[in-house]
Amino acid sequence: MSENIKPGSVSSLSYVNPVPGSPWDTYLSQVDRVMPYLGSLARWGETLKRPKRALVVDVPIELDDGSIAHFEGYRVQHNLSRGPGKGGVRFHPDVTLEEVMALSAWMTVKCAAVNLPYGGAKGGVRVEPKQLSKKELERLTRRYTSEIGIIIGPHSDIPAPDVNTNAEIMAWMMDTYSINSGATATGVVTGKPIHLGGSLGRVKATGRGVFVTGREAARRIGLDLQSARVAVQGFGNVGSVAAELFAEAGARVVAVQDHTGTLINEQGFDMPRLIAFAKSEGGIANFKEGQRCDNEEFWNVKADILIPAALEGQLTAARANRVNAKLVLEGANGPTVPQADDILAERGVLVVPDVICNAGGVTVSYFEWVQDFSSFFWTEDEINQRLDRIMVGALNHIWEKADQHRISLRTATYAVACERILMAREERGLYP
Structure with missing residues (x-):
């Protein structure tokens, strides 16, 4: 029966010896890279490697x-x-x-x-x-x-x-x-329908967070959104919202890929039309206002901003060598493997990591949870203002850490986050 065990199933599970190239393997590599920046808290580091x-x-x-x-x-x-x-x-x-x-x-x-x-x-x-x-x-x-x-x-x-x-x-x-x-x-889940205690702004929150962090990163590297070219992989709730907001800010979305195919439009897509089409048809493949091309060609597209917003592990080492972007915004969780991270860094491509870039969704989920407990709900404008403030503040703090230690934004994000996690672990102590 052992030959029928799928990688990741109970029988093949190992916390410390993961399946090579698996998402868990990627995560453990990211944790190992942050250990030198945790000081005395590193003694608790194994906590991060064991669910x-x-x-x-x-x-x-x-x-x-x-x-x-x-x-x-x-x-x-x-x-x-x-x-x-x-x-x-x-x-x-x-x-x-x-x-x-x-x-x-x-x-x-x-x-x-x-x-x-x-x-x-x-x-x-x-x-x-x-x-x-x-x-x-x-x-x-x-x-x-x-x-x-x-x-x-x-x-x-x-x-x-x-x-x-x-x-x-x-x-x-x-x-x-x-x-x-x-x-x-009502507080047992978030992302509920509005009339059952859901929050305004939740549906677009993750994509909005990608845009907000991307806007701030572009400002820091001197990239003008008015002339920026954007490529988006994954056109679901995250990718489509991020693409829509970048287009509203004046950028041109020139390449889009989803599970049905890849489209390129050098003049920039009409985002409201493309989003409406994808929702009604279940994908972008048959949209007439773009050139259909092979899925691998997506990674060769000349774009200032690349947004991988599909599944994990999409930005491999081979694809990283072909990326033409100045800025990568990780809308998906774990889209970039560690080897690709290194290649992008060597090539001078700035990566805003998933654990800050797509945190808009969980931030507004937190707002929803708080509103459910208080039975008092905020307007969408209030939600968006609070979201923007939290995202910008968090990114600025992470950027300071990156500059201080001359490390990547990903390692800096992990340094900030893991310090908070392990400090809580240490202060709570072990029981019994």
Whole structure:
């Protein structure tokens, strides 16, 4: 049976000897690079390399035809030293435990980088949701929620949307948890529909955070957005919103790639038209106002700003050698492998790392959580102003650390975040 074990499954899991090239392997490499900058706190460094809790669950559901199907689900709480776990849930056929571990760890770093009172968590179910009917998807969501219900809660671990999950799925999760606990608990998830305690500005928050950090980084390196060329990989909630905001700021979005294909338009895409088309057609491939090209050609496009906003591991060493951008904004989690990081640095390409660049989503999730507890809700303008202030302040602090030690923004982000995480770990002590 061993030959049938998927990398990242329970039987092949190793915290300290990960599958080479896996997301967890990438994360561990990033942690190793920050250790020299943690001073006496480095004695706690192993804490960062071991998830606090990893739950693997069987998710059986009855399909519409009456048959029974089983899916494997995960919820990982990486670190809770600074507060309850926070992190999304993804439904994807390639989800593995190692991937979810890495995503939960990046959430730990991300929350600490912007100084939110959260630890890091993440969840997922290995499933192709497009093959399920809406009723089957609801059954899957509710069963998964019931199975992980022993560790989630408004004060312990708060899920949110991620790949292939949305506000409706969050509503099902909230309802299931509330029924099982005997009281409505709006704060158990974020990213909910507005009328169920969701927050204004949440849907666009991650993409907006990418834009805000990109705008500040461009200003620091003397890049004028009015003449900037932008290439975006991934045209979902993050990539499309970031592209829209850059276009509104005067930049030209000249290349876009999603799961259906790659399009190039040297004059710049009409973003409202492209976004509307992608939503109605399920992808960009057949949009007429662009030239269709091979997916690998995307990485050769001449652009000032590159935004990888798809899945992890997309910016490989080979692709990094072909990148023509001055600035890389990581809209996705873990899109750049460590070897590619080194190549981009050698070539003088500035990378704004995921753990600060795409932290807008979790920041507004925090706003939603706070609003749910107080039953008092802010306007969208207030949300956006608070988000901008937090993102700019966090990036400025990280930039000072980078300048002080002459290190990359990624290592500086980890230095700031890991110092906060390990200080909390040290001050709380070990029990018993």
